Amino acid sequence: MLSWRTWAPGLVFIRWLLGISGGTKLRDSIVDSVIASNILHQVKDKEKFILEIKRILKPRGRVLLVDLSPFSVLGAKMIIPKNKAREVFEKAGLVFEREIDAGAHHYGMIFVKE
Numbered sequence: 001m002l003s004w005r006t007w008a009p010g011l012v013f014i015r016w017l018l019g020i021s022g023g024t025k026l027r028d029s030i031v032d033s034v035i036a037s038n039i040l041h042q043v044k045d046k047e048k049f050i051l052e053i054k055r056i057l058k059p060r061g062r063v064l065l066v067d068l069s070p071f072s073v074l075g076a077k078m079i080i081p082k083n084k085a086r087e088v089f090e091k092a093g094l095v096f097e098r099e100i101d102a103g104a105h106h107y108g109m110i111f112v113k114e
Contacts, residue, residue: 037066050092057113
């Protein structure tokens with residue numbers, strides 16, 4: 001897992017983590033937000049991946065999911081359709097909040113940990 005820290009005006013602390021699909025060493029309920037961008041279609045054990053996100057999220061924490069749409073350059077073989085992505089996040093206990101515009105070749109959704 002790669003990680004680095006970033007400080008910015010108005011932000012207390014940001015820690016970037018790459019590769020959380022294998023699990024993190026973070027405590028439960030410690031993260032305010034997670035960005036899962038262009039990764040869901042690559043993760044073999046999607047349930048484990050999403051449960052790890054849920055575990056580290058604080059209550060009312062949010063997940064921004066961005067992934068490839070069926071019309072992307074990778075083709076249908078690698079794509080997780082938007083409705084299937086929503087289904088697996090909701091099955092893990094995360095609540096769908098809203099869709100976002102992620103461009104012509106992607107879909108975006110925000111989920112909340114209750």
